[in-house]
Amino acid sequence: MTNQIEKQNPASLPYSVYSADWLRDAEAQAARDTGLSLFTLMQRAAAAAFRHARSTFPHATRWLVLCGHGNNGGDGYEVARLAKGAGLDVTLLAISSDKPLPDEAEQARKGWLDAGGTIGDITSAWPSGRELVVDALLGTGLKSAPREPMTRLIKAINHYDAPVLSLDIPSGLAAETGTAAGEGVHATLTVTFIALKPGLLTGQARDYVGELRCDTLGLESWLSGHLPLLQRLDAARLGQWLKPRRPCSHKGEHGHLLLVGGDTGFAGAIRMASEAALRAGAGMVRVLTHKENIAPLLTARPELMVQELNDDSLTEALEWASAVVIGPGLGQKAWGQSAFKRIAENQKPALWDADALNMLAKSPEKRQNRVLTPHPGEAARLLGCTVKEIESDRLLSLRRLTHRYGGVVVLKGAGTLIGTEEGQTALADVGNAGMASGGMGDILSGIIGGLLAQKLSFYDAACAGTVVHGAAADIIAQRQGTRGMLATDLLTWIAPTVNPDLEK
Structure with a gap:
């Protein structure tokens, strides 16, 4: 043809x-x-x-x-x-x-x-x-x-x-x-x-x-x-959210982000999310994870602060954090469930993804201080329906999710939708088929979390983060095509994308 x-x-x-x-x-x-x-x-x-x-x-x-x-x-x-x-x-x-x-x-x-x-x-x-x-x-x-x-x-x-x-x-x-x-x-x-x-x-x-x-x-x-x-929304609009930094700004002004996840065998998910948050400009990023993940994460990205997840470290980290991401590699064992319950009780700005969404589906509750980032399968579990029903009318599915769970919802997919219960709705006209690979959602969680830590509103962080995510992937697709794109490939292109004032 x-x-x-x-x-x-x-x-x-x-x-x-x-x-x-x-x-x-x-x-x-x-x-x-x-x-x-x-x-x-x-x-x-x-x-x-x-x-x-x-x-x-x-x-x-x-x-x-x-x-x-x-x-x-x-x-x-x-x-x-x-x-x-x-x-x-x-x-x-x-x-x-x-x-x-x-x-x-x-x-x-x-x-x-x-x-x-x-x-x-x-x-x-x-x-x-x-x-x-x-x-x-x-x-x-x-x-x-x-x-x-x-x-x-x-x-x-x-x-x-x-x-x-x-x-x-x-x-x-x-x-x-x-x-x-x-x-x-x-x-x-x-x-x-x-x-x-x-x-x-x-x-x-x-x-x-x-x-x-x-x-x-x-x-x-x-x-x-x-x-x-x-x-x-497209990359040309990033400047409305991401302004140049004040020359004398310091790391404390750009937020403290806590990420919780990475059970045994899932260190990659929390590592990708946490590095994406750094690349998106979060001032300081702390990771609470399984103890066996500490050395690999610090070796891969020494700019991270990495500790074992337990009751004491979680209490201290929640006090320190200006925003929280929970879900990447969390799993649904007792270890992850305990952390999920603690964070569900906390009122800090948060992003919930992956297994945090699966746990939320089992115990639905509504709140306004978070961003949810379901893919169609997770959205189906959250609404108790089929993926086919979600995909048959994505805008209706988005409205149902925001009405039931509050906050901001990012319904992922080709033509990702972002919405609030009050009716704010946007479509991210970025991204490509190369993003159909493992780990892309973890990168998105980290980017949005990093922007939340930098005090963007929930809706703006979700919109800007989704566009940054897709725009970075589009740069890669233009350079090497879509087949074989890895989630970690995006890490190189997040920083140029969150600096829209940069001469490209």
């Missing part, structure tokens, strides 16, 4: 993300408020898609445009008309139906025919040798798995030997959740209209969307008058 192109710089995308369901209902109101017709918006959308297609695939002169029986199909008719008018060789195939097209789509269809275009049967054999496929089958209104013949058509797109441009969203992908309940188009480029939708950024989105671009169709001012569903 020839559907790979260089990844776009996400900084060119908007930072506000709006509900797809709300946008679909609000589009008519937007047209009225701005004195535009819905057909004019359709024409603007088609012009934007055509412009991006020509700039991305300049050598593609033979196009195959596939139109569904809705307004997404109307976008396809308009794109085809523009392509034909530019002298390109365009074949348009459409789904036939006894039902009439929506008014705007019918107007676009008529415009294509008036321009001398023809409409072929999409269920017949497709022509070979097309150099670009335009997916205009299903729009943002999809709520369930596509049915036949749509399933067969989507499979045919994915097997066609040409790059794919999807209009607004890849057919088969749910715009609100990012799930693909059945077949979905694997686009090379997706051009979405008016605003970003969450389903383009989280869930299974990265498997389908390809390069993502957004055109607001001239509705920026109108859109700014409405609250977004969530904020998109």
